Amino acid sequence: EPEVTQTPSHQVTQMGQEVILRCVPISNHLYFYWYRQILGQKVEFLVSFYNNEISEKSEIFDDQFSVERPDGSNFTLKIRSTKLEDSAMYFCASNYMSTGELFFGEGSRLTVL
């Protein structure tokens, strides 16, 4: 069964460092998303991406964040200068239609020290 894969599963970084989280969405999906979940809190939307551009972003997704689809399979989230409050589980998701259910990866846990 096709699945969304994410790397790394866990990353520890120092405050101020750049981090890149990688995702391989399901191959025939057209819409790609990043969500995050701070420990013990709800799943929060960060950004959606379609046709090689951002289609929607939340207030959380400020200038420190960027997304890219560098080739036909990868979808990346970059945090330019990490802050302590960026510590969270970051989930990549994809779907074929924007109105459809989301298929999530297993997540990348980011710890900022």
Place this chain on the structure above:
Amino acid sequence: EDQVTQSPEALRLQEGESSSLNCSYTVSGLRGLFWYRQDPGKGPEFLFTLYSAGEEKEKERLKATLTKKESFLHITAPKPEDSATYLCAVKGANAGKSTFGDGTTLTVKP
């Protein structure tokens, strides 16, 4: 702004003891209400989509229902392996994003 409120926050059941989880929502033009299951340290796993009031979906011991203001996830004769956090999410007419509730953490004791 779309809003989702789930109750209770936590639910402890004995194996075989049926119950229901609630999801209340406000959304501008519902495009879909989704139920997901999330195990600790894992990504949410899709369970059901409901699109209009009166709709029902079933899968094994789970049944989801929808009204104009809320959705219920009914769990019949639960087993310990049903222990997880159950998330409700909505997608509105003007948003590509899904808005999630805080979830209900279900624990089923043998």
